[in-house]
Amino acid sequence: xxxxxxxxxxxxxxxxxxxxxxxxxxxxxxxxxxxxxxxxxxxxxxxxxxxxxxxxxxxxxxxxxxxxxxxxxxxxxxxxxxxxxxxxxxxxxxxxxxxxxxxxxxxxxxxxxxxxxxxxxxxxxxxxxxxxxxxxxxxxxxxxxxxxxxxxxxxxxxxxxxxxxxxxxxxxxxxxxxxxxxxxxxxxxxxxxxxxxxxxxxxxxxxxxxxxxxxxxxxxxxxxxxxxxxxxxxxxxxxxxxxxxxxxxxxxxxxxxxxxxxxxxxxxxxxxxxxxxxxxxxxxxxxxxxxx
Amino acid sequence: xxxxxxxxxxxxxxxxxxxxxxxxxxxxxxxxxxxxxxxxxxxxxxxxxxxxxxxxxxxxxxxxxxxxxxxxxxxxxxxxxxxxxxxxxxxxxxxxxxxxxxxxxxxxxxxxxxxxxxxxxxxxxxxxxxxxxxxxxxxxxxxxxxxxxxxxxxxxxxxxxxxxxxxxxxxxxxxxxxxxxxxxxxxxxxxxxxxxxxxxxxxxxxxxxxxxxxxxxxxxxxxxxxxxxxxxxxxxxxxxxxxxxxxxxxxxxxxxxxxxxxxxxxxxxxxxxxxxxxxxxxxxxxxxxxxxxxxxxxxxxxxxxxxxxxxxxxxxxxxxxxxxxxxxxxxxxxxxxxxxxxxxxxxxxxxxxxxxxxxxxxxxxxxxxxxxxxxxxxxxxxxxxxxxxxxxxxxxxxxxxxxxxxxxxxxxxxxxxxxxxxx
Numbered sequence: 001x002x003x004x005x006x007x008x009x010x011x012x013x014x015x016x017x018x019x020x021x022x023x024x025x026x027x028x029x030x031x032x033x034x035x036x037x038x039x040x041x042x043x044x045x046x047x048x049x050x051x052x053x054x055x056x057x058x059x060x061x062x063x064x065x066x067x068x069x070x071x072x073x074x075x076x077x078x079x080x081x082x083x084x085x086x087x088x089x090x091x092x093x094x095x096x097x098x099x100x101x102x103x104x105x106x107x108x109x110x111x112x113x114x115x116x117x118x119x120x121x122x123x124x125x126x127x128x129x130x131x132x133x134x135x136x137x138x139x140x141x142x143x144x145x146x147x148x149x150x151x152x153x154x155x156x157x158x159x160x161x162x163x164x165x166x167x168x169x170x171x172x173x174x175x176x177x178x179x180x181x182x183x184x185x186x187x188x189x190x191x192x193x194x195x196x197x198x199x200x201x202x203x204x205x206x207x208x209x210x211x212x213x214x215x216x217x218x219x220x221x222x223x224x225x226x227x228x229x230x231x232x233x234x235x236x237x238x239x240x241x242x243x244x245x246x247x248x249x250x251x252x253x254x255x256x257x258x259x260x261x262x263x264x265x266x267x268x269x270x271x272x273x274x275x276x277x278x279x280x281x282x283x284x285x286x287x288x289x290x291x292x
Numbered sequence: 293x294x295x296x297x298x299x300x301x302x303x304x305x306x307x308x309x310x311x312x313x314x315x316x317x318x319x320x321x322x323x324x325x326x327x328x329x330x331x332x333x334x335x336x337x338x339x340x341x342x343x344x345x346x347x348x349x350x351x352x353x354x355x356x357x358x359x360x361x362x363x364x365x366x367x368x369x370x371x372x373x374x375x376x377x378x379x380x381x382x383x384x385x386x387x388x389x390x391x392x393x394x395x396x397x398x399x400x401x402x403x404x405x406x407x408x409x410x411x412x413x414x415x416x417x418x419x420x421x422x423x424x425x426x427x428x429x430x431x432x433x434x435x436x437x438x439x440x441x442x443x444x445x446x447x448x449x450x451x452x453x454x455x456x457x458x459x460x461x462x463x464x465x466x467x468x469x470x471x472x473x474x475x476x477x478x479x480x481x482x483x484x485x486x487x488x489x490x491x492x493x494x495x496x497x498x499x500x501x502x503x504x505x506x507x508x509x510x511x512x513x514x515x516x517x518x519x520x521x522x523x524x525x526x527x528x529x530x531x532x533x534x535x536x537x538x539x540x541x542x543x544x545x546x547x548x549x550x551x552x553x554x555x556x557x558x559x560x561x562x563x564x565x566x567x568x569x570x571x572x573x574x575x576x577x578x579x580x581x582x583x584x585x586x587x588x589x590x591x592x593x594x595x596x597x598x599x600x601x602x603x604x605x606x607x608x609x610x611x612x613x614x615x616x617x618x619x620x621x622x623x624x625x626x627x628x629x630x631x632x633x634x635x636x637x638x639x640x641x642x643x644x645x646x647x648x649x650x651x652x653x654x655x656x657x658x659x660x661x662x663x664x665x666x667x668x669x670x671x672x673x674x675x676x677x678x679x680x681x682x683x684x685x686x687x688x689x690x691x692x693x694x695x696x697x698x699x700x701x702x703x704x705x706x707x708x709x710x711x712x713x714x715x
Contacts, residue, residue, distance in 0.1 A: 002547060002548070002551045005543075005547045005576070006544055006547060009541070009543035009544055009547070012543075013541055013543075050596075054595075054596055107376065110376060110380065115376075115380035115381040115384055116381050116593075116594065116595065116633060117381070117564050117567075117594055118594070118595050118596060119567065119594045119595060119596040119597040119598065120596070121596060121598070133575075133576070133577060134577065136543070136547060136576050138575050207540075210541075211540040211541055211568055212567060212568055212571050213540070213564055213567055213568055213594075215378075215564075217377070217378045218540075221536075221537045221538075221540070222540070225537075252538075253543075253544050256532075256538075256544040256545070257544045257547075257548060261508075261532050261533040261534060261538075261544070261545060262508055262533050264538060265535070265537055265538060
């Protein structure tokens with residue numbers, strides 16, 4: 001029975017990682033860049049939702065939508081201002097810029113909202129039957145897992161079955177050739193960032209609903225864990241991010257429960273290293289041989 | 293033009309490792325932040341004549357010390373604490389508290405005046421050393437800091453070499469003061485706090501099964517836990533840990549404590565992870581008696597905090613913003629005016645530091661034109677002398693021993709209907 005409640009907390013944590021990882025993996029898969037500011041967009045999403053609910057008194061759904069809209073705009077603006085000018089530069093330059101954006105967002109949030117943590121009232125809570133609560137299942141966990149699955153399926157369909165999705169896949173394979181075929185690469189990448197940031201807003205709301213405290217550094221550690229999850233599952237692969245996130249959450253919870261709370265993180269990263277040794281491109285990643 | 297995925301992954305993995313390692317080092321994941329700007333000052337550093345309009349009779353009393361001579365001059369006080377980054381709320385609180393005390397003293401218009409300058413250390417050791425260097429160049433004569441333990445240990449060593457008297461508001465590890473005669477603490481040492489917590493539980497919950505959840509990359513949390521666990525021994529049925537990276541989810545620790553049948557859960561940590569623990573315990577219907585330490589103070593002041601979560605929580609802290617004595621009421625009002633929120637224990641410690649130094653300067657009859665080393669020796673002699681005691685926000689009749697530790701009584705508060713009450 002205790003095992004079951006550990007499993008539930010692992011799945012619930014893993015689903016949050018998975019939603020964040022989906023954003024990472026999409027941007028990486030299409031723009032071929034690691035957006036380290038993703039974790040901080042999550043934090044902004046959390047704050048916007050918090051403000052909408054607490055100060056404007058909006059209902060939860062409207063607050064979530066508002067925070068998605070704000071994050072989408074933010075994501076597109078970040079892409080346009082910080083990453084687009086570096087499109088021709090090396091990947092390392094873009095990576096460092098992303099870290100810069102991440103610090104910028106953290107410090108801007110501190111200026112706007114201050115350093116004291118805010119207590120986030122769950123935006124997705126509903127009453128559950130006593131039997132489920134006794135098993136350690138919370139309404140937040142259910143909503144998180146369900147939205148994670150829905151988002152993953154929707155994203156897969158979008159990428160595989162729409163015109164924009166086709167453009168994204170083309171950009172992912174070869175930006176230059178895609179441009180020659182008449183695809184607007186800049187616009188495609190902007191749309192990618194818009195979707196990724198909207199996902200970040202959802203992840204922010206779900207993260208804060210489950211783990212209640214909201215502060216300017218809220219997004220950084222989940223962001224890094226989710227990035228690990230994306231690499232674990234095979235970066236660039238949408239189902240990979242989902243499985244990677246889920247596994248990471250479960251491994252973390254089980255390591256905490258049965259091995260040592262001290263070593264939980266070490267174990268998570270050790271598993272990652274082993275997986276990458278055996279399958280260098282992650283669980284579901286495609287192996288692309290180097291052309292010589 | 294195609295980039296190698298493998299090369300990219302190894303780069304990315306290396307980055308994850310570096311970030312994870314940084315976090316393991318006990319310093320928050322703030323690396324190269326804009327906070328290293330050498331001119332970062334506490335936003336609270338306002339002109340001296342702003343505020344501090346309290347009646348002269350309100351300042352904390354220095355006991356019955358006879359001044360050795362007439363103290364006079366404008367002393368330069370330096371302050372170091374994290375004002376950006378993950379620990380920013382502690383540094384902001386302590387430095388604002390100190391600033392309020394400085395403004396009050398200056399408004400009194402007495403012969404002793406203070407000039408106060410606070411520097412940001414982001415809770416990172418290197419940055420703290422830089423901040424210390426800037427303050428030294430500025431001409432600092434006495435240091436109020438650092439606020440957090442890890443940077444404080446390094447800065448204490450520098451201050452010891454330079455013979456600058458230092459009084460930390462809140463760096464509570466014995467490592468801060470050990471072997472440094474010029475380093476004093478306003479807060480309890482961690483072991484003392486653990487011991488008094490154990491004492492309290494033995495008296496009030498004699499047969500309790502106890503669970504401890506502590507932050508094992510934090511000297512403060514570990515110090516309290518070690519002393520506490522040494523006293524409680526076998527009555528501890530479960531111990532769970534967490535680190536800076538894992539302080540958002542405690543569902544496993546809480547479920548394990550419940551499974552072990554603990555009816556008292558001791559939380560030697562700051563209020564922010566404690567809030568998450570209370571929340572997740574409630575979510576699985578687990579309701580033991582939670583006992584917090586001084587870092588728990590502030591839990592009720594969080595914006596939007598559901599006070600019913602903290603119902604029945606015991607907080608062992610030397611300061612409570614809800615106290616009704618005149619000194620506390622005035623301080624709370626002034627702090628709220630400046631910061632828009634209730635002060636926590638850090639703010640009170642910062643305030644007390646400045647007044648304790650003020651009283652000691654008067655008791656020793658120091659003048660601002662004395663050399664920093666002479667001021668240091670005189671203050672050490674005064675703080676450790678039998679006749680010097682200080683009563684302020686965080687305790688009555690505080691005295692200091694030669695190893696820099698303060699002696700004062702902890703108070704236990706029971707949270708009831710969202711306010712501190714005396715159990």
